[in-house]
Amino acid sequence: MTIAPALAPLVARTVAISDPGPLLSLLPPGPGLSWVRRGEGLVGWGEAMRITGEGETRFGSVARTWAETARHAVVRDEVRLPGTGPVAFGSFAFSAGSPAGGVLIVPEVVVGFRGDTWWLTTISADGALPAPVALTSYERELTAPQDTQFVPGALDPQEWKAAVAEAIGRIGAGEVEKVVLARDVLAHTVDDVDPRDLLARLATGYPNCWTFSVDGLIGATPEMLVKLERGLVTSRVLAGTIRRTQNDEQDLALAASLARSSKDLEEHEYAVRSVAEALAPHCTTTNVPDSPFVLHLPNVMHLATDVTGVLADGATSLDLAAALHPSAAVCGTPTPAAAKLIESVEGMDRGRYAGPVGWVDAAGDGEWGIALRCAALTDENPRRLRLFAGCGIVAGSDPEAELAESEAKLLPIRGALSR
Template sequence: MGHKMTDVRDMQRVIISPSTRFFTETVEVGRISPLSFFEAGASQYKDKRFYWQNADKTLTLVGIGHAYILANGKTDGRFEDISDQWKQLCSILIKEEKDIDPVLFGGFSFDEDNRKVSEWDGFPSGYFVVPSFQLKIEEGKTLVSINMITNRKEAAADFERLREERDKLIHIAQVEEFDFANQNQIIATIERGKKKYLKAVENATDSIRKGKADKVVIARAIELQFEHDVNSVKALHAITNEQQESYQFGLQIGDSLFFGATPERLIEIKNGKAYSACVAGSIRRGKSAQEDRALGEELLGDRKNREEHQHVVSMISNIFHKYCSEVLIPKAPKLMKIRDIQHLYTSVEGTLGKENDIFSFVQALHPTPALGGVPTDVALEIIRQEEGMDRGYYAGPIGWTDASGNGEFAVAIRSALLMSDRAYLYAGGGIVADSVPELEYDETWVKFRPVLRALGGKLNG
C-alpha cells in the first residue's frame, strides 16, 4: 500500500519553463446542476474531479480534469511550497478581462508527522489541482472555464480540442437525466479499535488531570462495507441534502473520493478581507423548539463549553492580529444550529496585510483547538502517542484559492473516504479533565450520523 505516495509527482507532465504559458477562457452558460456537470466528467475523468459548495450556498465550484497538479510530501514547509508554486503559475497566466480567475482546489493531511500505512496512502501531504474544466456558479451566473498550462508549440490546436470537450461536457450536463438516488446496501459496519479509542480517551484525560494539556481531541474511525461499489456523485448528492448549513466538498484522488459536509470554516479571503469563525462547545438539538431553546441556553451558560470556546477565540484572534490590521471580534458567542447538533460560534474579521496569502492563514490556524487541542504541540504529541491511526485528510484544511488571492478553506470533519465498495468514516471529540470515555464514544456516533445517513446507513436513536 505504501507505494502510492510518490505517484502524484509523476502526474505533473508539464515542467514549468520560460516557454510555459497558462491560458484560461470563460463562457457563460444557462443553468447547469453542478452535480450533473460533475457526473458528465465521469466517463473520461472519473479520478480527476472535485466539488465544493460554501456554507451559505452562494458559491459552487466543480473541477473536471487536471490542467496541473501541485503536490508535495513535505512535513515542513508544505504550505509555503504550495503557495510558492501557485504564485509561480499565476505569474504566467494569460487572461482577458471577461475571463474569470482560474481556481486551485485541494487539501492537506491533518498531521504529516503521524502518517501510517493506511487507506490514506494515495494522499500526499498537500495535494492541489488546477482543473482543465472549471464550473463556477455565483450570483446567479453559471460560468465554465477552460484552463490550460502548456509549453507545447501546438497550444492553439490543443486549446481548440479543449473547447470541443467543454461543449460536450456542458451538453451532457444539461441534457442527460442523471439518477442520484442512493441505494447502497451496507453489508458490514466494522468498528476500528474501539478498545484502543476508550483507552486513548482515558489516557488523555489522565494527562490533562496531571496538567500536561487543557484539551486533547481524540478521534476514531469506522469502516463500512457495501454490496456494490458506491457511486461518487450519489454520495455527494446525498451529503448535500443532509447538511444544509455546511461546506460540502469532494476531492477525488485516484479511485478514492474524500467527501463530507463540514460546519467548520477555517479561513475565507474576499477582496482583501479575511474572515474566520470560532466553533467550539456543543450540545444536542431538542425534540421540540422549546427544548431546543432550553438546550441552547444551557450551552451558552455552561462553564466547560464557554472555556473550550474561549480557547479557540484567543488562538484565532492572536493569528488575525499578526496577519491583519483592523480586527473585529464580538464579545460573546452566538448559537450555530445544524441538523444534529448546536455549537457556540464567534465570527472574526480582519483586513489582510500585503505579504500574506490564504496559505499563511491555513498554516497558522491548522490544527485548530477544536481538532487538535490546547496547547497545540502537547495535544498533537498525545494524539500521536494515543490515537493509533492515520487521520489522513480528516480534520485537515480543504478548500480553494484563485489567481486574485480570494479563497476559502474549511476543516474537513463530518467526512469519509470512499474507496469502491468501502467507506472509512472519522469522528472525534474534545477530551477535557472530566471527560467520561463511554460518553465520548457515544458522542462520536452523533458525529458519524450525517455521513452514515448519506451512505445509506441507519443509526438507532
C-alpha cells in the same frame, strides 16, 4: 516533493454562462472536485495540473508553486469574481508526518455559481487555448447504498473511551489544557460508491455546510477555517457540541444549556483564542465577538464564533490556512503539546481528516474549510471508505459522553452511505 508546473504556462478562459442546472449535477463520472454550499460554489473535473507537497513544508512548497504558476498563467477572464480564472482545489494532511501530504489539483473545467452569476472556466496546461466545453446535466434519482457494513477502525469504542480517559488524566496532570481526539470507522459497501451520489445526499441533508470533494476526500464541513475575499479575512470557529433530539422544544432547551455550559465555553474559548492569535500577524485589525452563538445543524448544535480581519501583508488564502492549522478546534491547547498527546493516544494516522480543504484562485482569494464530517475513498477499493469524527477533550469531559458526541458527528457521512 512538489511537482513543478509545466514548461508551457497555464492558459485559462472564463466566460459567463446561463444557468446549466444544479452545480453537483454537472459532475461527470469519475473523480470530481467540489466546494458547494446552498447551491453556490465551484465544481471541477479533469486534471490540467497537480501540485503535491510533503512533511513540514507541504503548505509552503505547494503555495509557492501555485503562486509561480498563477503568475505566469495566460488568463482571459470576462467575469472577474473570486473563483474565476485559474482555480486549484486542495486538501492537506492533518499531521506533517502523514504520508497523505498535501495536494492542489487544477481542473481542466470549472463551473461556478454565485448570487445570480454563472461562469465556465476552461484550463489548459500545454500553452494552447482550451477547447470549448459543452455542459451536460447528470442529475438522476438518488438511492442510498444498501447493506453497508460499519466496523471499528484503529480503536473500537471501548478502546477509544480508554484513550479519552487517559487524555483526561493527562490534562489533569497539566500536560495540556485541551486535546482533540479523533476516531475512525470503516464502511464496506456492496456496490461501488459513486462520489457524486454521496455528494448529492450530503448537500441535500446539510445545505448549510460546505460539501467538498478533493482527491477522494468527500464530506460536508460546518467549519470555515478561513475565507479571503479582496482583503477581508473570515474564520468560523466551532467548538462545543450537543446532539439534537429532533424535538424543537427540547432542542431549544439544549441550545440554551450549551450556551451556558462551562465545559463547552472553555473548549470554545481555547479554539477562538488560537484562531485570533494566528490571524493577528497577518491583519491590521481583528474582530472577535464577546460571546459565541449556537449554530443549529440537522444532527448537532455547536457553539460558533465568526472572527474577522483586514489583510495587511499580502498573504493568500492558502498562506492563511497554513498559519491557522492546526487550530485548537482540531488539535488542542497548547498546540505542540496537544499534537504530541494525539500521536501517543489516538492510535491512527488521520490522513487528511481535520486538515484544510478548499480552493484558491490566481489572485490568492479562496475558501478553506476544515475537513470534518468526511470520508476517504481510495481508487484501489471503491467499496471501502474510512469515516472520521473527533471531540474536544477538557478536564470536565466524560468518555461515555464523548463517544456519544462522536457518533452524532458521524451521522452525516454514515447516513449518506446507508438507508
